[in-house]
Amino acid sequence: MSTPIDLGRPVSGDVIDLILEDHRRFEGLLRDLRDSTSDRDAVRRALAALHVAHAEAEEKHVYPQLRRKDAISEHEAEHGEEEHAEGHEAMLAVLELKGTDTQAFDDAVEELAKVLNHHLTEEELTILNPAREEVREKVRADLGEAFATERNAQLDADCGNIDNVRRIVEAAEREGLLDDEGEDSEG
Template sequence: MTEIAIPRPTQGDVVQLILEDHRFFEALLRDLRDVTADRDAARAALSAVLIAHGEAEEEKVYPQLRSKDAIGEHEAEHGEEEHAEGNQALLHLLECKGTDTQKFDDAVEDLATALNHHIGEEEQTILNPARTEVGEQVRQDLGSAWAARRSELLDQDCGSIAYVEKVVARAEKEGKLPDDES
């Protein structure tokens, strides 16, 4: 397995940094669908960056945007619920033994569906208000805080199946996942 380099920004406008990660997720999803790509490497990279990205957003970005009245409680909670659903789909993908099975392909599509929905919604209901309701300096400060937390999480091997299991279990305990999922 060749390791895919995950970008590690240290500063920038938080909106731009999050958008760059969203485009990186989409590229990794394309690799996961491509039988000629190193699907194991794409899965490992997506797992790490997806968990680090979402956890850093929930800890550093959403609370600040709420305190600045850029987003409401509903938008923050909905974003967290969608992260939980994506993380659960990611866990199902990580649980696949091989990358050449129908189960793997189905898990990729389930994750892609959850992720694409969340990306579209977050860009409209969270990032747009962040662009218009929050000053440039706040976005720069948030970018630095988000990037630092994201890097910390990447250093903690947050993409490992054990770490993802903990994140999903916490979301279940906090009631962020629908009850109809197994």
């Protein structure tokens, strides 16, 4: 049995700082997932849990509040949700592979890294920067507590298990969040 990976258990803080801490965790987990000497199975399970918990907390609390505060547009929030769905889909591909020492695994990890790194960069530029500039510290602190509470509840509920990730991807497909058509034609 592998050693559990610490994903942090924040309970409060500025929501921007909490999100950025998770972004750095994503980058570290992706590095470990690429490392053939690491416990890749444990890493992919930890990464799946963090990805789902983080995305659910953002979509339930952060994006709606930032829209209400006019810090981000409806389009930016929807685009963030689409990118979460793409990340879940890429994560599912990694989870579904039997072994972690195959070319198929390496290819799936490469695709996951591409999707996640794109989202982290875009979110930091188009969502977190406006939140820093447009949203008062008190609101960001309240939002941080809501984000952390939801994130931790998701982790406690084993949100990253393959069946849940599969359910999330299927729901995203039904909702049209994973529509590949016109992806590059967005303005």
